[in-house]
Amino acid sequence: MQTIEFEDRFLEALKNSTRVAALTGAGVSAESGVPTFRGEDGLWKKHNPMELATFEAFNSNPKLVWEWYDFRRNIIRKIKPNPGHFALAEMAKLYENFTLITQNVDRLHMAAGSPEIHELHGNIHRNRCLDCGKMDYTEGFDEIPPKCACGGRLRPDVVWFGEMLPAETLEKSMLAAHNSELFFTIGTSGAIYPAAGLPGVAKKNGALVVEVNLEPSEISHVCDIKYHGKSGEILPQIVNKIKELRQS
Numbered sequence: 001m002q003t004i005e006f007e008d009r010f011l012e013a014l015k016n017s018t019r020v021a022a023l024t025g026a027g028v029s030a031e032s033g034v035p036t037f038r039g040e041d042g043l044w045k046k047h048n049p050m051e052l053a054t055f056e057a058f059n060s061n062p063k064l065v066w067e068w069y070d071f072r073r074n075i076i077r078k079i080k081p082n083p084g085h086f087a088l089a090e091m092a093k094l095y096e097n098f099t100l101i102t103q104n105v106d107r108l109h110m111a112a113g114s115p116e117i118h119e120l121h122g123n124i125h126r127n128r129c130l131d132c133g134k135m136d137y138t139e140g141f142d143e144i145p146p147k148c149a150c151g152g153r154l155r156p157d158v159v160w161f162g163e164m165l166p167a168e169t170l171e172k173s174m175l176a177a178h179n180s181e182l183f184f185t186i187g188t189s190g191a192i193y194p195a196a197g198l199p200g201v202a203k204k205n206g207a208l209v210v211e212v213n214l215e216p217s218e219i220s221h222v223c224d225i226k227y228h229g230k231s232g233e234i235l236p237q238i239v240n241k242i243k244e245l246r247q248s
Helices: 008-016 026-030 055-060 062-077 083-094 108-112 167-179 195-204 231-247
Strands: 019-024 097-102 117-119 122-129 154-158 182-186 208-213 225-228
Touching (some): 008 208, 008 231, 019 083, 055 062, 062 122, 083 097, 083 108, 083 231, 097 167, 167 195, 208 231
Parallel strands (some): 019 182, 182 208, 208 225
16 A cells, blocks of 8 residues: 655645635545446447537437446446545545535435535436426336426436536635635546646645646646545545644
């Protein structure tokens, strides 16, 4: 296991910060076995995203899109949180004000016990009616594509290509980054905006920005501290250090 070293400024931030935020991306879930969409084994390597993850695709072939998302749900349903997820849930208990922001749609952070998550890209287990807007977590539909009780069409409540992020969730995430004293960017390539802009917002407003990622990302230049390795190995060490500092 990779053992990390702590710079003095990081130790000071871990000990004295009261407002902490973390952004997580696909790399965190990949350590649990959730297939990624980018990279050599990404799901998009086998399917054309423009046929599966746009509203236009849903309109033209809703059955294909629903079968694709049911396939993904079945994969994710069998996957468990990893030590990185649990470390973030533990971190939330250690700070007076902790905000977890994720680009992931798999709900593994919730399964690990994180109390509140800003889901920027939605939730693959949730459905939304295009007519009445009602959301639910029904699965295993008899009819594909499924319909709401009101008769409207149901869609997976995820953000598709070409769609805006949920405004309220994005606003809360931006505010958390703006107000943070310590900001973590974890398991994200830094390629997808506006999420990739959050570390920059935090840094501009005085936060210490810490990157935890398998390799350098497109936003590494924004980060003050960089740990390149598995988040499931690095984050538990950080949580243990916070506890140690609290006892000193």
